[in-house]
Amino acid sequence: MQIESIEIKNYRLFRDTKLTNIPRLCVLVGANGTGKSTLFDVLSFLKDALAMNVGKAVSKRGGYKELASRGYVNEPIELTLQFRLEITGYERLVTYILKIEPDATGRAFVAREVLRYKRGANGKPFHFLDFACGKGYAITNEEDFSKADEALKREDQELDATDILAIKGLGQFERFKAASAFRLMIENWHISDFHVSDARQSQEDGFAEHLSTQGENLPLVANYLFEHHRDRFDRVLKSMQQRVPGVSVVEPRQTEDGRLVLRFQDGSFKDPFIARHVSDGTIKMFAYLVLLNDPKPYPLLAVEEPENQLYPELLAELAEEFRSYAKRGGQVFISSHSPDFLNALTLDEIYCLRKQEGFTRITRAGDSENLRALFDAGDLPGYLWKQGLFEGLN
Numbered sequence: 001m002q003i004e005s006i007e008i009k010n011y012r013l014f015r016d017t018k019l020t021n022i023p024r025l026c027v028l029v030g031a032n033g034t035g036k037s038t039l040f041d042v043l044s045f046l047k048d049a050l051a052m053n054v055g056k057a058v059s060k061r062g063g064y065k066e067l068a069s070r071g072y073v074n075e076p077i078e079l080t081l082q083f084r085l086e087i088t089g090y091e092r093l094v095t096y097i098l099k100i101e102p103d104a105t106g107r108a109f110v111a112r113e114v115l116r117y118k119r120g121a122n123g124k125p126f127h128f129l130d131f132a133c134g135k136g137y138a139i140t141n142e143e144d145f146s147k148a149d150e151a152l153k154r155e156d157q158e159l160d161a162t163d164i165l166a167i168k169g170l171g172q173f174e175r176f177k178a179a180s181a182f183r184l185m186i187e188n189w190h191i192s193d194f195h196v197s198d199a200r201q202s203q204e205d206g207f208a209e210h211l212s213t214q215g216e217n218l219p220l221v222a223n224y225l226f227e228h229h230r231d232r233f234d235r236v237l238k239s240m241q242q243r244v245p246g247v248s249v250v251e252p253r254q255t256e257d258g259r260l261v262l263r264f265q266d267g268s269f270k271d272p273f274i275a276r277h278v279s280d281g282t283i284k285m286f287a288y289l290v291l292l293n294d295p296k297p298y299p300l301l302a303v304e305e306p307e308n309q310l311y312p313e314l315l316a317e318l319a320e321e322f323r324s325y326a327k328r329g330g331q332v333f334i335s336s337h338s339p340d341f342l343n344a345l346t347l348d349e350i351y352c353l354r355k356q357e358g359f360t361r362i363t364r365a366g367d368s369e370n371l372r373a374l375f376d377a378g379d380l381p382g383y384l385w386k387q388g389l390f391e392g393l394n
Contacts, residue, residue: 001185001299002331004093007080011045012038015069015359023349024326028335028362029342029385030353035360036335039353040302042079043333044191046098050183054100055163058108065106069359076101076111085117085181092117094178095125098165109133109162115178126152129170129179134162140175190298192291196280196309199287210298211291218287222250229295236289239321243314244282280309285318292321297330307338319344339382347375352390365390 003022008014013035019026028036041061048057058064065073077100085094099112113136115129128139140153159169167183170176191213198216208220225233237250253263288306306322307315319341326332336342342350347366354361365371365381374384384390 001083001085001181003081003083003300005080005082006039006042007078008039008042009078010069010072010075011042011077011079012067012069013355013360014038014042015072017360017362019351019362021348021364022331024330025323025332025345025349026334027342027345027350028333028353029337029350029365029390030360031355034353034355036353037304038360039362040191040304040333040335043189043300043302046079047186047189047191049098050165050168050186053161053163053168054108054110054165055161058100063106064102064108067108074102083182083185085178092178094182096167096182107163110165113166115167115182117178129166129176131157131159131166134159134164136166138166138170138176138179185299188298189300189302190291191302192304194284194287194303196283199283210294210296211287215287218283218290221290222286225290225293232293232295236286236293239289240286243317244285250286281311281314284309285314288318289321292325297325297328299329300331300333301325302333304335305337306334307336307341312338312340315341316344339386342382342385343380345381347371347381350381 002024005018005020005022007018009016028039030036045057045061048060052060058067061067068075068077079098081096083094083096085092094115094117097112097114097116098110100108101111102108111132113129113131114127116125116127118125126139130136130138135156135158137154137156140155157166157170159166167179167186170179172180172183190210192215193213194215196215198214199218201216206217206220207224208217209224211218211221222233222236225236240250250263288303291301303322306318310318315338322332322334347368348364350365352363352365354363368390371381371384371389374389375381
């Protein structure tokens with residue numbers, strides 16, 4: 001499953017913004033305050049709205065007045081995602097539309113929610129889920145493409161509250177194919193909020209298959225890879241040996257009091273030492289490699305400024321690790337200020353955020369004829385960006 005476009009209306013800096021032709025590796029660049037973190041927050045908002053309902057997701061961000069674009073607090077927020085989805089052997093371009101409005105008290109509710117796609121090669125997209133203000137319908141036999149539109153089974157439903165997403169309730173049932181697949185996709189998004197200090201901590205003896213957003217369970221996940229996916233752990237170790245000078249061994253080790261710690265062996269020292277004595281860059285690189293070697297890639301992985309605390313020469317290799325992860329099936333969104341990281345990318349993987357009249361506009365670097373000519377002539381994107389040749393960006 002891959003997101004191909006995102007359209008955002010009236011969400012903070014995004015008054016009316018659209019990303020199109022999104023590749024599996026998408027990197028955002030722009031000056032501070034242009035909305036890179038806001039775009040990540042749009043993804044987090046959808047995940048929160050699914051987990052805790054729209055009202056709480058909006059309240060978590062300060063309320064509707066803080067979330068809507070400045071000067072437009074009485075207008076709806078609209079999010080539209082297009083993504084490729086295979087339904088019983090057929091790949092479809094599915095569109096999900098979410099429209100949120102404030103009621104008389106300022107509390108947010110779902111004014112409209114639509115999930116649609118074309119049943120065949122021609123014709124208009126068919127609404128397989130359509131709700132407004134907590135009431136609507138969904139199609140239960142959507143996978144039967146041989147039937148005429150009028151033969152599809154429509155099931156009317158009413159949600160418990162107007163701020164509940166229909167894909168949350170109906171997505172629990174297998175008979176609603178697209179809603180179920182989309183719900184699972186959002187639930188498994190990983191929007192990283194990694195903290196080196198959390199990753200250094202020892203963990204009580206336990207079990208964890210996937211790295212948490214903050215990374216505090218790093219020792220447990222490393223231990224899981226070590227015991228259950230040794231090939232993945234060995235790949236992480238090999239990459240560490242290649243990318244971090246001196247590191248020859250990384251091992252999870254249980255202490256006498258039952259805590260799990262990471263121990264690193266440096267070739268310059270006889271004895272290994274635990275994670276709290278290792279540099280921030282070493283811990284962060286190890287955490288990224290553990291994340292990117294997950295046996296089950298997240299459908300979407302979002303990471304802000306991965307270059308922080310890493311040696312510049314490591315960034316091109318880290319970009320390749322992210323690209324390899326995307327090729328294995330996980331779509332990746334990254335924000336960056338690093339020319340060294342950008343140098344490892346193609347122009348079509350870079351999206352530029354600029355402010356115009358107080359709001360953000362997003363364009364793809366590859367759509368610039370000037371940048372394309374320079375890139376084709378051998379110039380690298382990071383150097384072009386550093387020289388101020390990304391028009392209007394610097």
